[in-house]
Amino acid sequence: xxEDIVAxxxxxxxxxxxxxxTGPMAVIGRLNRCSALFQQAADAPLRRAGLTRPEFDVxxxxxxxxxxxxxxxxxxxTFASGAAVTKRVRQLEQRGLLRRRPDDRDRRVxxxxxxxxxxxxxxxxxxxxxxYEAALLEGIGERRQEELSTALGELLVVLEGRLAGLMD
Numbered sequence: 001x002x003e004d005i006v007a008x009x010x011x012x013x014x015x016x017x018x019x020x021x022t023g024p025m026a027v028i029g030r031l032n033r034c035s036a037l038f039q040q041a042a043d044a045p046l047r048r049a050g051l052t053r054p055e056f057d058v059x060x061x062x063x064x065x066x067x068x069x070x071x072x073x074x075x076x077x078t079f080a081s082g083a084a085v086t087k088r089v090r091q092l093e094q095r096g097l098l099r100r101r102p103d104d105r106d107r108r109v110x111x112x113x114x115x116x117x118x119x120x121x122x123x124x125x126x127x128x129x130x131x132y133e134a135a136l137l138e139g140i141g142e143r144r145q146e147e148l149s150t151a152l153g154e155l156l157v158v159l160e161g162r163l164a165g166l167m168d
Contacts, residue, residue, distance in 0.1 A: 004030070004033075005033060006025060006026065006029040006033060007026075009025065010022040010025050010026065010029075013025075027155075038136070039053070041136060043056075044132065045125060045129050045132050046125065046129065049121060049125055051121075051125070054078070054080060054084065054088055055088050055091065055092055056125070056129075057078045057080075058074055058078060058085065058088050058089065058092060058098070059092065059098065059114065059118055059122050060122055061074055061077045061078055062074070062098065062112060062114045062118070063114060063118075063119060063122040063126075065077070067113075068101070068111040068112060068113045069111070069112050069113075070109060070110065070111060071086060071089060071110060071112060072085075074089075074112060092118070096117050097114065097115055097117055097118035097121060098112055098113065098114055098115060098118050099112070099113055099115055100112055
């Protein structure tokens with residue numbers, strides 16, 4: 001098997017600090033590197049449609065939840081800050097992809113929903129995006145993808161449990 005960049009970095013650290021436990025780099029370093037590469041490559045269909053990944057995430061969240069959501073709920077669902085969601089909502093509203101409706105009882109609260117055009121773009125883009133992402137994973141077999149997914153799911157549950165209090 002060809003040595004990846006993280007293995008090379010770990011080997012280099014072992015030469016500089018022979019007793020150093022570089023084991024966490026094997027997982028975290030590779031996750032970070034994969035994440036960066038996916039960020040660069042995986043959004044091509046979205047860019048062609050004139051959307052950023054965060055904008056797509058807002059629209060997709062509204063579509064999959066199937067009902068109006070507050071900006072705060074969208075922030076929690078997309079792991080974004082309230083300020084970031086506000087900016088994205090403003091941009092998507094200007095483009096006619098979502099609408100804001102003030103709450104009937106509390107005018108400080110708004111509810112977000114997709115417009116017909118917003119729903120159409122997500123329904124068209126999601127299958128294309130998933131096909132593209134599947135192509136990115138073609139180098140590893142289906143069984144290995146399932147194993148990786150399971151292991152990453154376990155890690156995610158652990159991290160969410162440990163870090164939840166730190167992120168509030």
